[in-house]
Amino acid sequence: MALSVTEESFISGLRNTLVRSRVATQSLDEYYEGAHKLEQLGLQIPPELEAFSVVLNWPRTTVDAIERRLDVQGFRAGDGKPDTGLWDVWQYNNMDERASFAHTDALALARSYVCIGTNDRDRDYPLITVESPYEMIALRDPRTHRVTAALRSYDPEDGSGQDKRITLYMPNYTRWLIRDGSRWVDEFTPDEHNLGSVPVVPLVNRNRATRRLSGSILEGVSEMKDIIPIADSASRALTGAQLLQETMIAPARGVLGATKGDFVDQNGQQLSAWQTYFGAVWALTNKDAKTFQFDAADMKNIETIVNVYARLASGVASLPVEYFGLNTENPPSADGQRAGETRLIKNAERKQTSFGHSWETVNRFVQRFRTGSWDLANTRLETIWRDAGTPTTAQVTDAIVKRYQVGLVDWETAQERIGETPAAIEQMRTRRQSDFEASFTAGVQRFVEEV
Structure with a gap:
């Protein structure tokens, strides 16, 4: 089936925007992976020694510190109860792992994308995939902020950079196209889902109403943006220190x-x-x-400047200075450590609010694919997150036990906070009811016998 004029316009515009954005996306990806080339002024380190450059990967530290506190534990329906059906689809698509991919890319690369599609093998379990911003771009209505079209452009074969396949997401259908000479042709039968909405959900980091580029969702900002120049400066200092080790650390x-x-x-x-x-x-x-003999070079000044950069990085990234390799002489108590992580915890909670909205939108699409109709009750879906302030199971359990003992939370809420899945909570609820009924029956029987 030939492409319409509207489809060709969407493909051309979205691909051009995607190609322009790839330079910045690739640069951010290299910073996260610690694979970027350290720029030098060339005043002290000759070109032949550039291979000995030292890279401090503080950008990855900044991203991972937040991502480790973004654990989805389930979804609560409009009636306030965990939705076991949505959690089954989540587990079917291995989203326990893949959600981390989406969070990491959004934090590091400014945005990521989640796509929902029909599962030909089992329509009760729609497919959910996480896509990279290097391959995907979306367009949305500036009035409603809804995605009106999306495109994935990729090369699955040789990595030459010449994309040979694209996936076009439109409100009522999805088309998979392959390059045939100078034109695009269908590789598979289009998915006529008739949703009336594009099944693509962006996760945008540091979203703002005023940061837009040609209607495309490029307004996200990498969490690494502010830390990159500081990390580069510290890396140059350590690279200079390595040169000193080779030339001036021994007495002349x-x-x-x-x-x-x-x-x-x-x-x-x-x-x-x-x-x-x-x-x-x-x-x-x-x-x-x-x-x-001349005295050896004093390396203390290198340590001092790196420590200064570490403290600057700590302030900019809202992370405790220990995350950047500096330790205090008197380690803080548990309460003191938590107090020092206040800004990090609040930052993670802000991400939970933003990303949680995206996951709720994903699940509305999942329900639509499963039932064939939009359920207005799903507008009240809620993402259940692990407490950002107590990221480990032991910390969460200790905090919840204390709250449960004084009556601040009920049994079911305590199970949710600890991290039990909706299915596990339902099984425990059934067992508790059975135990209660058995205990009640036994009590009645004893009373009758005594009478």
Whole structure:
């Protein structure tokens, strides 16, 4: 089926925007992976020593510190109860792992995308995939902020950069196209889902109403943006320190009044310059020879400047200074450590609000694919997150037990906070009811026997 004029316009415009954005996306990806090339002024380090550059991957530290506190534990329906059906679809698509991909890319690369599609093998379990912003772009209505079209452009074969396949997402259908000479043709049968809405949901980091580019969702900002120049400066300082290790960390020695013939071994063989320099003992029989020594370079200044950069990074990234390799002489208590992480915790909670809205939209599409109709009750879906302030299971359990004992939370809420899945909570609820009924029956029987 030939492309319509509207489809060709969407494909051309979206691909052009995607190609322009790839330069910045690739640069951010290299920073996250620690694979970027460190830029030098060239005043101290010659080109032949660039291979010895030291890269401090503080950008990855900044991203991972937040991502580790973004754990989805389930979804609560409009009636306030965990939705086990949505959680089954979540588990079917291995979203326990893939949600982390979406969060990491959104934090590091400014945005990521989640696509929902028909599962031909089992329509009760729609497919959910996480896509990279290097391959995907979306367009949305500036009035409603809803996605009106989306495109994935990729090369699954040789990585040459010449995309040979695209997926076009439109409100009522999805088309998979392959390059055939100068035109695009259908590779598979289009998915006529008739949703009336594009099944693509962006996760945008640091979203704002005023940051837009040609209607495309490019307004996200990488969490690494502010930390990158500081990390580069610290890396250059450590690279300079490595050069000093090779050249100036050992005391410089010199000798005056000696000849080449004075430097021989016990067999009278001539010593090389390096053997002479690094010899443990210098003994010269030449009475006119005089030796001297310059002090080794002091590396303390390098440590001082790196520590300054670490503290700057801590302030900019809203992370405790320990995350950047600095330790205090007196380790803080558990309460003190949590207080020091206040800004990090609040930052993670903001991400939970933003990303949670995206996951709720994803699940509305899942329900639509499963039932064939939009359910107005799904507008009240809620994402259940692990507490950002207590990221480990032991910390969560300790906090919830204390709250449960004083009656601040009920049994079911306590199970949710600890991290039990909706299915596991339902099984425990059934068992508790059975145990209660059995206990009640036994109590009645004893009462009857006593009477």
